[in-house]
Amino acid sequence: MKTTMIDRYIAEIGKRLALRNRADIQKEIRSTLEDMLEDRARHPDRTGEENLVVDLLREFGKPEDVAASYQTERYLVGPQLYPFFSLVVTIVLPILATVLMIIMSIGLFSSIVSLKSLHTKISEDDARLLSEWQKRVRQLTGNKLTLGEVAGLIGRIVEERYKALPEGFSKGDFKSLVDALIGIASEEASGRG
Amino acid sequence: MTNESFDNVIMELRRGVIVLGVMSRLDHEQYGYSLIKDLSEHGLEIDQGTLYPLLRRLENQGLLHSNWRIEADRPRRYYVISDEGRDLLPRLKTEWNGIVSMMGKMLK
Numbered sequence: 557m558k559t560t561m562i563d564r565y566i567a568e569i570g571k572r573l574a575l576r577n578r579a580d581i582q583k584e585i586r587s588t589l590e591d592m593l594e595d596r597a598r599h600p601d602r603t604g605e606e607n608l609v610v611d612l613l614r615e616f617g618k619p620e621d622v623a624a625s626y627q628t629e630r631y632l633v634g635p636q637l638y639p640f641f642s643l644v645v646t647i648v649l650p651i652l653a654t655v656l657m658i659i660m661s662i663g664l665f666s667s668i669v670s671l672k673s674l675h676t677k678i679s680e681d682d683a684r685l686l687s688e689w690q691k692r693v694r695q696l697t698g699n700k701l702t703l704g705e706v707a708g709l710i711g712r713i714v715e716e717r718y719k720a721l722p723e724g725f726s727k728g729d730f731k732s733l734v735d736a737l738i739g740i741a742s743e744e745a746s747g748r749g
Numbered sequence: 750m751t752n753e754s755f756d757n758v759i760m761e762l763r764r765g766v767i768v769l770g771v772m773s774r775l776d777h778e779q780y781g782y783s784l785i786k787d788l789s790e791h792g793l794e795i796d797q798g799t800l801y802p803l804l805r806r807l808e809n810q811g812l813l814h815s816n817w818r819i820e821a822d823r824p825r826r827y828y829v830i831s832d833e834g835r836d837l838l839p840r841l842k843t844e845w846n847g848i849v850s851m852m853g854k855m856l857k
Binding site: 622 | 780781782797798799801802805817823824825826
């Protein structure tokens with residue numbers, strides 16, 4: 557009885573440990589549990605072996621907690637990069653998606669317009685109006701940030717992050733980073749213009 | 750302050766002290782459970798869930814050595830301070846004494 561309960565307990569812990577040192581940790585826990593059990597069995601207020609094991613395991617902790625204590629903290633996105641990650645998810649990605657949608661709908665619209673101009677007979681005035689429109693659309697899409705430029709901008713921010721962290725950014729103050737972002741954007745614009 | 754957050758503050762406070770306590774008691778070989786009892790006799794209560802991962806970490810850092818031995822039909826893992834740990838310990842003690850006297854003045 558005692559052995560199987562400890563066996564199951566240790567197996568439960570093992571499931572949650574990395575394979576690399578699983579056997580080693582399990583062996584050590586078992587050895588400790590047996591030591592503790594022996595100690596307690598010698599104690600006068602023993603209440604039967606089965607209860608002894610139950611109490612011991614309960615005191616030792618839930619298998620998941622025991623296993624967790626051996627894990628070093630693991631992150632998908634580490635604490636250093638988290639403010640930046642959060643910024644990207646909450647601000648940059650929605651902007652990116654919006655810009656992308658605008659570019660796509662303009663593209664779709666202008667291709668519909670050119671299809672129409674190919675396949676329908678239209679008056680000369682209308683044709684002039686349409687081509688004027690198409691020119692404007694092209695100007696518009698040409699002047700807006702393209703997807704590539706937005707991606708470039710994000711890359712630039714990452715780069716900038718290590719060179720000159722805006723003060724307070726690491727504390728999660730996004731306003732300072734947004735300011736920096738606007739600064740970079742206007743700098744890029746003036747550099748081109 | 751809730752009991753839980755009080756416990757957390759105490760735990761944070763004790764964390765560094767435990768490392769020092771463990772290293773100072775491992776000047777001779779001990780296995781985990783004997784170390785727990787040893788520390789407890791000195792008044793430092795520490796549970797297995799804290800001690801074993803700590804021993805493992807200190808060993809990975811090269812401050813302790815360990816080896817398995819069979820004793821009384823049971824494999825036991827014995828830990829002892831490494832040369833590197835032995836070099837570090839006096840410096841840690843000095844640091845600790847500095848902290849004690851500094852905090853003593855600050856909390857007066």
